[in-house]
Amino acid sequence: MTISAMRDLSMTPATENGLRRKPILRKIGVFTSGGDAPGMNAAIRAVTRAAIANKLKVTGIRRGYQGMIEGDFIPLRSSDVSGIIQLGGTILRTARSKEFRTPEGREKAWQQLQNAGIDAVVVIGGDGSFTGALTMSQEYNISFVGIPGTIDNDIYGTDYTIGYETALNSVVCAVDKIRDTAVSHGRIFMVEVMGREAGLLALNSGIACGAEVILIPESKEQHDALKRFLDKGYKRKERSGIVIVAEGDEPGGALKLAENVRCEHPELDVRVSILGHIQRGGSPTANDRINATRMGVAAVDALLDDQKSIMIGIDNGRIVQVPFNKAVKLNHSFDRELLEIQKMLNI
Amino acid sequence: MTISAMRDLSMTPATENGLRRKPILRKIGVFTSGGDAPGMNAAIRAVTRAAIANKLKVTGIRRGYQGMIEGDFIPLRSSDVSGIIQLGGTILRTARSKEFRTPEGREKAWQQLQNAGIDAVVVIGGDGSFTGALTMSQEYNISFVGIPGTIDNDIYGTDYTIGYETALNSVVCAVDKIRDTAVSHGRIFMVEVMGREAGLLALNSGIACGAEVILIPESKEQHDALKRFLDKGYKRKERSGIVIVAEGDEPGGALKLAENVRCEHPELDVRVSILGHIQRGGSPTANDRINATRMGVAAVDALLDDQKSIMIGIDNGRIVQVPFNKAVKLNHSFDRELLEIQKMLNI
Amino acid sequence: MTISAMRDLSMTPATENGLRRKPILRKIGVFTSGGDAPGMNAAIRAVTRAAIANKLKVTGIRRGYQGMIEGDFIPLRSSDVSGIIQLGGTILRTARSKEFRTPEGREKAWQQLQNAGIDAVVVIGGDGSFTGALTMSQEYNISFVGIPGTIDNDIYGTDYTIGYETALNSVVCAVDKIRDTAVSHGRIFMVEVMGREAGLLALNSGIACGAEVILIPESKEQHDALKRFLDKGYKRKERSGIVIVAEGDEPGGALKLAENVRCEHPELDVRVSILGHIQRGGSPTANDRINATRMGVAAVDALLDDQKSIMIGIDNGRIVQVPFNKAVKLNHSFDRELLEIQKMLNI
Amino acid sequence: MTISAMRDLSMTPATENGLRRKPILRKIGVFTSGGDAPGMNAAIRAVTRAAIANKLKVTGIRRGYQGMIEGDFIPLRSSDVSGIIQLGGTILRTARSKEFRTPEGREKAWQQLQNAGIDAVVVIGGDGSFTGALTMSQEYNISFVGIPGTIDNDIYGTDYTIGYETALNSVVCAVDKIRDTAVSHGRIFMVEVMGREAGLLALNSGIACGAEVILIPESKEQHDALKRFLDKGYKRKERSGIVIVAEGDEPGGALKLAENVRCEHPELDVRVSILGHIQRGGSPTANDRINATRMGVAAVDALLDDQKSIMIGIDNGRIVQVPFNKAVKLNHSFDRELLEIQKMLNI
Structure with a gap:
């Protein structure tokens, strides 16, 4: 990936002890927004401790933009983020806020930040969360820096988003179990995985599980592969198989698909499993913790550098900064x- | 549990080296039947090796009674069952057979066993599988000994059935993940777990996960608890919770229930997760492996003792024998x- | 197991709503002592909530008897024990205390309990912890009820101790991984598991992993089995195997044993793995959570019944009470x- | 990473159906060599099926170079590699061979390959394995293409080696468990992880676990951090912590280090855990399976392109080819x- 808008930050000079202080920045806020993702807590911990190491105070904003509007704030000390790096979900909770989409809502939020003495904010979330931050920073004098936290991995400008890798492994672990039954019974399982607009999770989990067919919104030719697979099964006893179906592949999802298949192939034993929310939780993988930590430190670093309206990303292993404007254009590029x-x- | 029909076998005398031989028994068959359950492979391994240790030959019958009818047999040597104790599913596969329910089907099965020189058979499965064995042994001169293998743990006369404990832990592990999201978002999750006629799995997993409400077919008063819980949520912000719903609790399951709740409490964020087949697979827990091994050895022991039409069970930690006639009366006792x-x- | 000293409590009458109140008992303490065990938090949660449901106040005593002496107390409300049922370790921490073994230490502890208004105490730990409780209750007017929490499962009068099952599964999971390497390289692994005086964990994990040899303090004949196994390996290429060694099997443990084997069989590739503390932590299994919960509730029940110096146990699936005097006689019975x-x- | 010697292969043209045939290549061999690593089976599966898809025959060479010398060959069909993608270890086994280091050994190996009609070979292993392949290909007319399979991730020219990510997650999972005990008891744990010459695994797992100190061969200044951490502990009660120690940090490893610390700080409760071989096995993570699959396909592709003496790597997410000569220069670069x-x- 070559993104001209990014700055390679691996060469950023640092003072002798790695810490930097700016007189103007005294207190930052941090919050999580949108769907929860494993690794968000690791990011909260890193933001908090990196800020404290740089003599900043840290305020946790609970329940996303809604909590910002309501002033649902808690101080975060180093010990408050101890023992959370391995926990799924987010200790700051998250929520969706209709009110924040109105000018009145954002004014309330601005007042709350003002009252709390918060000079700048780190927002951990997806494209919707960054759009909100961008809008507010254009209306008020407040800096936002973003960290991509979403299991969808659909943000432009970063190879990683926090939580995607954990979700991928959760899917693979679940399908490994389903495979036991598929093989034992000679059954075909339609396993529906998250991904309304993109088949990234479906495609990668399908490869990792050795799925017989993978159906994704990006490629309709896969339905021919399904047809070939089912026709082959017709002629063989004990045919079993895993078909991974991305949520967004077609209306009705795996349930509808299975219905169609049962009509055309009544001789096959077809079952459905919709993985649903087990894909979202759980203890983050090592990389989700490490990348969340790196990006949390880099976000504080960016605020100390007087940056605003940028998202921290990881590109080719290195920390980069991507303007919100670019990041919010969802990345549906597809390899x-x-x-x-x-x-x-699977021939 | 006190079952007069059981014999306590812990005192069974054995010859000096623990091995016993009967001149008449030369070759046994072993198969798995009904739904697959983690630990079935551990039982197959134990039956095979215990038989070989007692100078018996072992034939694996594939795909349950259907495979028996079709003569889908494979020889099992010690090395064939090496490295399978930790695998979910069943290497012998399983299937349901309508044909076996007909006298003609059973006659074919009998011919196949005769042709293969199989003197007696170990059947690993649930009550339906034992009923089939009982019927056939009344029609033909063939001995069956059963091992309870079902994740439902609904067999009379045994405290354990192979696979139940693994399924219980799979549910708990999944709900732990869902809890991360429930708490992060202030959501209520309706989690549907297996159990069409019995709430055993739902009740135990609910206790282990600290579920706020557990709905099971055995007790309708739990719906009052749900009502109280939801009414409380109405008055509080950030209310989250896990409601475990046994499949058989009421028509429509968790999906229907969530619909009703959303009607009455539009202010609550209610989601559904149907765990489905991820409850059935996976590597068996230690106890499922150990109990499967113990029962496998005891099944061969019973055949060597000229027993027939009995199921091996575990009662108060000890191996017992239960007549098929008693075991097939499903155990829905409820504590x-x-x-x-x-x-x-949860008050 | 038939223990005349036990009372079967399944028939205990309860008031209509399951709650009982005694005027005299107002505040109880709860603490964990000795080695930490997964499931202790589930027990703390159950004790706390069952007490609150019965209108009692609850004080958490931190760091075992040492914290009792130092008055390291925290109030426990229902919300303080929310979200801990799935956590390993103990939120109340634990410690060993030399001072408590002196009359002066126990007097200080008594004063602290008095000052805090604690009328009775639930102690979660092993035989050493119960001995301490027994001694103190003989010297001072304070009631102790115990809950067996130790991964060694060596307490007389109960089939379960909290943490044992989790430890067993942790060992099995670790050995499954080691087996991958053993088979790939044709190596013999000596895996040392916990158990200084008893081979219970070694024996059960060895069966569950299909270990080729299991060495335990209770049976020296197993060393002949090791010899036979190694001699066989001498004659075969690609020989691999798992030898489970209980810590207490002989001086020097697995390291010393491997040294001896390498001397006698230089042709074999012998490696050692000492599982150590990974056996002790981790999220508790479903049964460890359920049994901890049941015993926690039963402990409060016993205090409300004016019981003292008894341990709650589970025998044949039912809650029982066992006098400390009997429980502290370690159970090394061996099946x-x-x-x-x-x-x-493994022949 | 920018490596001029690499070719970016993402633009490689392919025929219409993605398959290519060369008249000259008819049968390839595949083997695993050096230490086993999770994901090797996924690579074996990919090589086998990609070769078959291109009308090649495939021979599995068992037990590395030693098996090559002994002609320990098995044919691999598509079904032989079914159901192995999720298994740790290597179904082809692995071994070290002294004989292969001699010209006589390599001549025997060459004869065996000739006799079996093997035209080219895919070697899955580390730098030692590639060196062997390079030597042999210089002496005899046989092409080798390599796939980096080692949990050490120390190969030059590739961001990934198969197995490293799984090992990293195994370490993190083990340390999470140990942390439960460390916190519960106020103990300091010295956890020794693999890495004789490089601290990559130690550094990354330490970050992911939130370790208080990480000791690696690359940086001696970390010992000052340890000293500061221990001095702080001296002044505080209940001090707990995790110190990750790379094997190669200093002679004697974690055991020796703990001894020294106990001498200087007798007031601290210091324990040691040597993770050892549990780091090596287990089911591979999603990425280890995906990358192994991609590299396996690319290795066959390279042989079809008449390439030799190159290793397949992944650089910035893309498949690259790296000459053996460069790859075998171990990559100890350190970020x-x-x-x-x-x-x-951790300040």
Whole structure:
């Protein structure tokens, strides 16, 4: 990925002890917004401790933009973020806020931040959360720096978003279990995984599980692969298989698909499993913790550098900064390599 | 549990080296039947090796009674069951067979066993599988000994059935993940777990997860608890909770229930998760492996003792034998202790 | 197990709503002592909530008897024990206290309890912890009720101790991983598991992992099995195997044993793995949570019944009460059944 | 990472159906060599199926170079690699071979490959394995293509080696458990992780676990951090902490270190845990399976392209080819970013 808008930050000079102080910044806020993702707590911990190491005070804003409007704030000390790096979910909770979409809501939020003496804010979330931050920073004199936290991994300008890798492994672990039953009974399982607009999670989990067919919104030709697979099953006893279906593949999802297949192939034993929310929780993987930590430190660093309206990302292993304006354009780029591999390995 | 029909076998005398031989028994069959359950492979391994240790030959019958009818047999040597104790599912596969319910089907099965020289059979499955064995052994001169393998733990005469404990832990692990999201968002999750006629899995997993409400077919008063819980939520912000719903609690399951709740409490954020087949697979827990091993050895022991039409069970930690006739009367006894505990701990 | 000293409590009458109140008992203490065990938090939660449900106040005593002496107390409300049922370790911490073994130490502890208005105490720990409680209750007018919490499962009068099952599964999970390498390289692994005086954990984990040899303090004949196994390996290529060694099997443990084997069999590739503290932590299994919860509720129940110097246990699935005097006689009874099974399945 | 020697392969043209055939290549061999690593089976599966998809025959060479010398070969069909993607270890086993280091050994190996009609070979292993392949390909007319499979992630020219990520997560999971006990008892744990010459695994797992101190061969200044941490503990009650120690940090490892600390700080409760071989096994993570699959396909692709003496790697997410000559120069480059982060977050 080559993104001209990014700055490679690996060369950023630091003072001798790695700490930097700016006279003007005294207190920052941090919050999580949108869907929860494993690793958000690791990011909260890193933001908090990096800020404290740089002599900043930290305020946790609970329940996203709604909590900002309501002034649902708690002070965060170093000990408050102890022992949370391995926990799923978010200790600051999260919520969706209709009120924040109105000018009145944002004015209330601004007042609350003012009253609390918060000079700048780190927002951990997805594209919707960054859009909100961008809007507010254009209306009021407040800096936002973002950290991409979403299991969808659909943010432009970063190879990683916090939580995606954990979700991927949760899917793989669940499908490994379902495979036991599929093989034992000679059944075909339609497993529906998250991904309304993108098949990234479906495609990667399908490769990792050795799925026989993977259906994703990006490629309709996969339905031919399904047809071929089912026709083959018709002629063989004991045919079993895993079909991974991205939520957004077609209306009705895996349930509808299974219904259709049962009509055309009444001889096959077809079952459905909708993984749902077990994909979202759980203890984060090592990389989700490490990347969340790196991005949390970099977010504080950016605020100390007087940056605003940028998201911290990781590109080719390095910390980069991406303007919100660019990041919020969802990244649905799609690499056909895995699809070709899938096709080749399941003939 | 005191079952007069059981024999306590812990005192069974054995020859000096623990091995016993009977001149008449030369080859046994073993198969799995009904739904697959984690630990079935551990039982297959134990049956095979215990038989070989007693100089018997072992034939694996694939795909349950259907495979028996079709003569889908494979020889099992010691090395064939090496490295399978930790695998979910069943290497012998399983299937349901309509044909076996007909006299013609059973006659074919009998011919196949005769042709293969199989003198006696170990059947690993649930009450339906034992009923089939009982019927056939009344029609033909063939001995069956059963091992209870079902994640439902609903067999009379045994405290354990293979797979139940693994399923219980799979549910608990999944709900732990869902709890992360429930708490982060202030949501109420309706989690549907297996159990069409019995709430055992729901009740135990609910206690283990600290569920706020547990709905089971055995007790309708729990719906009052749900009502109280939801009414309380109405008055509080950030209310989150887990409601465990046994499949058989009422028509429509968790989906229907959530619909009703959303009508009455539009202010609550209610989501549904149907755990489905992830409850069935996976590597068996230590106890499921150990109990499967013990029962596998005891099943071969029973055949060597010229027993027939009995199921091996575990009662108060000891191996017992239960006549098929008794075992197939499903055990829906239900201990109110856990329900009382649930009520007390969630006030 | 038949223990005349136990009372079967399943028939205990309760008032209509399951709650009982005694005028005299107003505040109880609860603490964990000795080695930490997964499930202790589930017990703390159950004690706290069952007490509150019965209108009692609850004080958490931190760091065991040492914290009692120092008055390291915290109030426990229902919300303080929310979200802890799935956590390993103990939120009240634990410690060993030399001072408590002196009359002066116990007097200080008594004063602290008096000052805090604590009328009775629930102690969660092993035999050492119960001995301390017994001594103190003989010297001062304070009631103790115990809950067995130790991964060693060596307490007389109960089939379960909190944490044992989790530890067993942790060992099995670790050995499953080691087996991958053992088989891939044709190596023999000596895996040392906890158990200084008893081989219970070693024997059960060995059966569950299909270990080739299991060495436990209770049976020296297993060393012959090791010899036979190694001699066989001498004649075969690609020989791999898992030897489970209980800590207490012999001086020097697995390291010393491996050294000896390497001397006698330089042709074998022998490695050692000492599982150590990974056996002790982690999220408790479903049963450890459920049994901890049941025993926590029963402990409060016993205090309300004016009981003292008894341990809550589980016998044949039912809650029982066992006098401390009996419980502290460590249970090293040993069932040869598993050893015979091991011998038979690995010939 | 910018490596001029690499070719970016994402633009490689392919025929219409993604398959390519070369008349000259008919049968390839595949083997695993050196230490086993989770994901090797996924690579074996990908190589086998990609080769078959391209009309090649595949021979599995068992037990590395030693098996090559002995002609320990098995044919691999598509079904032989079914159901192995999720298994740790290697179904082809692995071994070290002294004989292969001699010209006589390599001549025997060459003869065996000739006799079996093997035209080219895919070697899955580390730098030692590639060196062997390079030597042999210089002496005989046989092409080798390598896939980096080692949990050490120390190969030059690739961001990933198969197995490293799984090992990292195994360490993190183990330390999470140990943390339960450390906190409960107020203890300091010295946890020794793999890494004789490099601290990569130690540094990353330490960040992911929130370790208080991380000791690695690359940076001696960390010993000052340890000293400061211990001195602080001296003044506080209930001090607990995790110190991650890379094997190669200093002679004697964690055991020796703990001894020294106990001498200087007798007031601290210091324990040691050597994770050992549990780091090596287990089911591979999603990424280890995906990357192994991608590299397996790319290795066959390279042989079809008439490439030799190159290793397949992944650089910035893309498949690259790296000459063996470069890859075998171990990559001990070391990024100070994580070390700075660790320092900042644990003040």
